[in-house]
Amino acid sequence: MTKKLVIIGNGMAPGRMLEHLFEQAPGLYDVTIFNAEPRVNYDRIMLSPVLSGEKAYEDIIIHDDAWYAEHGVTLNKGAKVTRIDRAAKTVTSANGITAPYDKLVIATGSAPFIIPVPGADLPGVLAYRDLDDVDAMLAIAQRTGAAGGGRAVVIGGGLLGLEAAYGLKRQGMDVTVVHLMPTIMERQLDPAAAYLLEKALTEREITILTKANTKAILGKDHVEGVALEDGKVLPADLVVMAVGIRPSAQLAKEAGLTVNRGIVVDDAMATSDPSIYALGECAEHRGMCYGLVAPLYESAKVLADRLSGGAAEYLGSVTSTKLKVTGVNLYSAGDFAEAEDREEIVLRDAAKGIYKRLVLKDDRIVGAVLYGDVADGPWYFDLLKRGTDVSELRETLIYGQSYQGGGAADPAAAVAALADDAEICGCNGISKGKIVAAITSKGLTSLDQVRAHTKASASCGSCTGLVEQLMALTLGEAYNPSAVTPVCTCTDLGHGEVRRLIKAKGLKTIPAVMQELEWKTSCGCAKCRPALNYYLVCDWPDEYADDYQSRFINERVHANIQKNGTYSVVPRMWGGVTSSAELRAIADVVDKFAIPTVKVTGGQRIDLLGVEKEDLPAVWADLGKAGFVSGQAYAKGLRTVKTCVGSEWCRFGTQDSTALGIRIEKFMWGSWTPAKVKLAVSGCPRNCAEATCKDIGVICVDSGFEIHFAGAAGLDIKGTEVLGLVKTEDEALEHVVALMQMYREQGHYLERIYKWAKRIGYDEVRAQILNDADKRKGYFDRFVFSQKFAQVDPWSERVSGKDKHEFKPLAVIAEAAE
Amino acid sequence: MTFSRMNWVAIGHVDDIPRRGARCVKTPAGAIAVFRTEDDQVFALEDQCPHKRGPLSQGIVHGHAVTCPLHNFVISLETGAALGADEGQVKTLPLRNEDGALFLSLDALSLVAK
Ligand code: SRM
Numbered sequence: 015m016t017k018k019l020v021i022i023g024n025g026m027a028p029g030r031m032l033e034h035l036f037e038q039a040p041g042l043y044d045v046t047i048f049n050a051e052p053r054v055n056y057d058r059i060m061l062s063p064v065l066s067g068e069k070a071y072e073d074i075i076i077h078d079d080a081w082y083a084e085h086g087v088t089l090n091k092g093a094k095v096t097r098i099d100r101a102a103k104t105v106t107s108a109n110g111i112t113a114p115y116d117k118l119v120i121a122t123g124s125a126p127f128i129i130p131v132p133g134a135d136l137p138g139v140l141a142y143r144d145l146d147d148v149d150a151m152l153a154i155a156q157r158t159g160a161a162g163g164g165r166a167v168v169i170g171g172g173l174l175g176l177e178a179a180y181g182l183k184r185q186g187m188d189v190t191v192v193h194l195m196p197t198i199m200e201r202q203l204d205p206a207a208a209y210l211l212e213k214a215l216t217e218r219e220i221t222i223l224t225k226a227n228t229k230a231i232l233g234k235d236h237v238e239g240v241a242l243e244d245g246k247v248l249p250a251d252l253v254v255m256a257v258g259i260r261p262s263a264q265l266a267k268e269a270g271l272t273v274n275r276g277i278v279v280d281d282a283m284a285t286s287d288p289s290i291y292a293l294g295e296c297a298e299h300r301g302m303c304y305g306l307v308a309p310l311y312e313s314a315k316v317l318a319d320r321l322s323g324g325a326a327e328y329l330g331s332v333t334s335t336k337l338k339v340t341g342v343n344l345y346s347a348g349d350f351a352e353a354e355d356r357e358e359i360v361l362r363d364a365a366k367g368i369y370k371r372l373v374l375k376d377d378r379i380v381g382a383v384l385y386g387d388v389a390d391g392p393w394y395f396d397l398l399k400r401g402t403d404v405s406e407l408r409e410t411l412i413y414g415q416s417y418q419g420g421g422a423a424d425p426a427a428a429v430a431a432l433a434d435d436a437e438i439c440g441c442n443g444i445s446k447g448k449i450v451a452a453i454t455s456k457g458l459t460s461l462d463q464v465r466a467h468t469k470a471s472a473s474c475g476s477c478t479g480l481v482e483q484l485m486a487l488t489l490g491e492a493y494n495p496s497a498v499t500p501v502c503t504c505t506d507l508g509h510g511e512v513r514r515l516i517k518a519k520g521l522k523t524i525p526a527v528m529q530e531l532e533w534k535t536s537c538g539c540a541k542c543r544p545a546l547n548y549y550l551v552c553d554w555p556d557e558y559a560d561d562y563q564s565r566f567i568n569e570r571v572h573a574n575i576q577k578n579g580t581y582s583v584v585p586r587m588w589g590g591v592t593s594s595a596e597l598r599a600i601a602d603v604v605d606k607f608a609i610p611t612v613k614v615t616g617g618q619r620i621d622l623l624g625v626e627k628e629d630l631p632a633v634w635a636d637l638g639k640a641g642f643v644s645g646q647a648y649a650k651g652l653r654t655v656k657t658c659v660g661s662e663w664c665r666f667g668t669q670d671s672t673a674l675g676i677r678i679e680k681f682m683w684g685s686w687t688p689a690k691v692k693l694a695v696s697g698c699p700r701n702c703a704e705a706t707c708k709d710i711g712v713i714c715v716d717s718g719f720e721i722h723f724a725g726a727a728g729l730d731i732k733g734t735e736v737l738g739l740v741k742t743e744d745e746a747l748e749h750v751v752a753l754m755q756m757y758r759e760q761g762h763y764l765e766r767i768y769k770w771a772k773r774i775g776y777d778e779v780r781a782q783i784l785n786d787a788d789k790r791k792g793y794f795d796r797f798v799f800s801q802k803f804a805q806v807d808p809w810s811e812r813v814s815g816k817d818k819h820e821f822k823p824l825a826v827i828a829e830a831a832e
Numbered sequence: 833m834t835f836s837r838m839n840w841v842a843i844g845h846v847d848d849i850p851r852r853g854a855r856c857v858k859t860p861a862g863a864i865a866v867f868r869t870e871d872d873q874v875f876a877l878e879d880q881c882p883h884k885r886g887p888l889s890q891g892i893v894h895g896h897a898v899t900c901p902l903h904n905f906v907i908s909l910e911t912g913a914a915l916g917a918d919e920g921q922v923k924t925l926p927l928r929n930e931d932g933a934l935f936l937s938l939d940a941l942s943l944v945a946k
């Protein structure tokens with residue numbers, strides 16, 4: 015007698031399993047399928063092309079009604095199983111069908127996770143899992159599209175969310191993706207690849223909001239909008255929740271089977287009941303629940319073998335992902351996390367938008383992320399799955415399969431092999447032949463000369479490496495590459511190049527810089543990250559989101575770390591002037607928090623030393639109530655403006671130096687600079703405020719204000735240079751501010767003003783700031799603009815809760831084990 | 833390292849730690865720094881630089897390393913060893929990550945005390 019096989023769920027996994035079973039053991043079972051969806055087995059993966067209109071439902075059917083008839087399968091459509099009776103060996107569906115089984119396969123797939131925010135149950139809020147969801151989305155897109163462009167918000171920037179976003183965009187909707195994490199598809203992509211993807215989607219006019227947390231879904235009878243945690247409200251006619259899936263294991267749990275996250279199966283795909291198997295996304299094998307078809311297909315094959323009496327074993331799978339957005343090429347496979355015993359090989363080609371990263375362990379590929387050029391994805395994946403030793407291929411592995419065997423092995427040889435008409439500089443259309451000819455005929459010996467004569471690498475600069483290789487080839491020993499000091503070992507570029515390219519290419523995030531400028535590490539180091547962060551803060555004040563994790567601890571927590579891990583707190587004391595009320599407030603804080611040391615600094619203010627990190631917000635709260643803001647004694651930014659008593663009190667004073675100092679400090683506080691900046695204003699040439707050894711100084715004289723710059727009194731000692739004399743206080747302010755902005759825009763990270771000015775020439779500073787009113791005005795205006803975003807007291811921000819985690823331990827463990 | 837028994841204590845969730853950042857766990861045996869790297873791996877180390885006891889939790893995290901905030905030793909999060917030319921090693925502690933929920937071993941903590 016034929017045995018009875020019952021399958022719950024008619025998704026892709028059991029569909030594939032049956033194909034194998036019918037091939038291996040035709041007629042062995044009498045098969046009955048229950049499917050909650052009222053239809054046959056279709057290719058769920060292809061729902062995205064259906065949504066975008068690139069395919070129709072008919073195109074994605076895997077097994078049509080004829081197939082079930084041909085194999086004698088009873089398919090109960092629209093029949094959701096609600097009970098498994100293991101004693102009686104039967105299953106029963108909600109619509110009253112009961113079927114007995116000898117063997118049972120549970121293949122209930124997963125259910126989309128709906129985040130439980132208010133309004134999540136409103137009409138118009140949809141998941142993205144089956145054809146009904148797609149039909150519902152298309153209905154809204156068509157309705158609102160006719161009325162002039164509907165708006166869709168997709169919550170979740172993973173694979174599903176992005177495919178939904180792309181599909182809805184193609185259907186004419188305005189689409190915004192709201193993603194909780196800092197980068198999209200963070201489970202499959204490292205930040206560099208995520209950056210490229212985000213760029214590609216943004217070019218397709220899909221708005222992507224990262225680090226965005228949904229607070230509520232708004233609307234009365236139908237969804238009208240999405241409210242985010244940060245207060246933003248996005249209007250919406252349709253909300254798609256694509257935040258994750260959960261194995262559908264409830265039914266199995268109720269039947270008393272062992273269930274963890276999914277239904278637990280062994281290597282034979284059997285559950286804790288030997289006559290019941292679980293297959294597909296609902297199953298959990300060796301602690302893994304898979305959400306992609308490839309591993310499900312592998313286990314489907316094993317199950318088919320088992321059901322036909324075989325002894326195949328499923329041992330788990332490594333997975334690879336591709337995103338199905340037309341025109342976007344992206345591939346990720348395996349485990350691409352860094353680890354001590356792993357190596358990474360990174361190839362970036364900014365001009366072509368290519369990023370490839372291979373992660374190797376013990377000479378074997380364990381992970382791969384490819385963007386732009388994914389042709390070699392399957393090859394790498396194959397090497398990965400086979401665990402092939404790649405030590406022989408290592409040097410050229412990253413260039414791909416076609417490069418192996420016979421091809422030129424090192425980049426220099428590759429350049430040598432290029433044809434004369436091969437294009438080197440894409441921006442300016444300069445061929446190899448032209449560059450070589452210019453070098454030989456004009457006797458060029460430096461990169462700058464080549465740039466001047468041919469324009470090659472003079473625009474975006476990304477072909478600089480190629481040009482240098484050509485020079486080395488042409489000139490041989492005679493070529494001595496220009497001695498720029500790289501920012502750090504993560505790049506060959508110097509600070510100047512990096513700053514120039516950030517502007518020229520409009521790079522606005524750290525991953526963008528690292529990708530476009532071909533960084534050699536995936537997330538930089540403690541040298542380059544703070545530098546890049548500063549350059550971006552300076553160049554895009556309104557757009558760039560400061561990356562606190564790339565700031566040195568002092569700037570991250572707005573206090574100075576001390577040798578014992580405590581912090582010092584220095585409130586601003588404008589121009590060094592204080593009052594009884596301020597001093598009293600400081601005294602109270604010192605008593606209240608038992609602060610061990612109170613010291614008058616060399617910068618005319620008071621330092622409270624030895625504050626515990628956890629106390630910082632409370633200390634600032636009290637100081638804030640007394641009107642204090644941060645003195646930024648920790649910042650690569652404006653520190654102090656020292657003053658003397660000036661004409662208010664001093665018998666020699668010529669101008670109100672105290673007031674001017676305070677005015678300058680109030681104007682410039684909060685600004686970030688390449689290195690710290692200290693100013694002083696003295697009331698007469700006796701110079702009691704020591705203005706002639708400051709970064710910028712002002713000496714008041716009878717006829718006006720003498721402006722000084724580029725002094726030093728720390729590691730080096732150097733008197734200032736004179737910029738010039740101006741008549742009014744307003745002019746003095748304008749000159750000081752313009753000079754500061756010029757330095758902000760040009761200085762290399764950690765380069766004090768005196769070093770910067772020496773590098774570019776004192777006359778150049780005078781020419782631009784003193785003699786060119788338009789330039790001066792331009793600098794001044796840009797500084798003012800940037801202050802709109804920078805001049806926020808970081809202490810009060812933190813008192814009101816910003817970066818709370820910084821000041822609290824993650825956990826406190828009261829007692830260690832005995 | 834093997835422990836006769838593992839007594840795991842929940843210390844929080846990986847999302848409580850900023851990427852490329854760290855948080856501290858206070859224990860009677862001293863502070864433990866728990867790091868989260870760019871690729872979402874977590875590591876627990878004694879919060880003391882082998883150089884002059886700088887709090888490593890306050891450093892800049894890059895790759896699987898942290899740069900000490902006091903004098904820029906670069907410490908491997910995996911081994912606790914100082915990288916490059918510097919010498920020294922800080923104790924690493926077993927940390928379990930279950931779907932983001934983090935656990936430290938109490939037995940390991942008592943070892944730190946020694
Ligand atoms: C507190 C103070 C000493 C004092 O007790 O008076 C001080 C304390 C420190 N100085 Fe200073 N400097 C202080 C005035 C000075 C001055 C004098 C001045 O500002 O008029 C100088 C010489 C002028 C100059 O800036 O060059 C000065 C030149 C330095 C240098 C050398 C900088 C250089 O480029 O040559 C460093 C090291 C550095 O920045 O890399 C430094 C670094 C430091 C640091 C931040 C060391 C560090 O990195 O941890 C000290 C932090 C202590 C803290 O937590 O508050 N400090 N330091 C002064 C704070 C002024 C303020 O109110 O903000």
Ligand SMILES: Cc1cc2nc3c(=O)[nH]c(=O)nc-3n(C[C@H](O)[C@H](O)[C@H](O)COP(=O)(O)OP(=O)(O)OC[C@H]3O[C@@H](n4cnc5c(N)ncnc54)[C@H](O)[C@@H]3O)c2cc1C
Nearest residue numbers: 023025026027050051058094095122123294295305306307
């Ligand atoms: C839009 C979209 C795009 C995707 N893209 C990709 C991709 O590019 N690559 C990739 O590898 N994977 C992709 N996936 C994932 C892939 O589709 C799934 O991994 C695969 O379909 C899972 O197969 P399954 O058989 O386990 O479950 P499913 O295909 O989900 O089938 C489960 C079926 O069981 C039914 N069911 C549930 N409970 C019961 C019950 N109690 N009684 C009766 N029936 C029940 C459900 O209605 C459903 O029809 C995508 C998924 C979606 C939704």
Ligand code: SF4
Nearest residue numbers: 577615616621728729
């Ligand atoms: S001179 Fe400055 S840096 Fe040196 S010990 Fe004194 S405060 Fe510290």
Ligand code: FES
Nearest residue numbers: 881883884886900
């Ligand atoms: S204490 Fe860490 S480097 Fe000195």
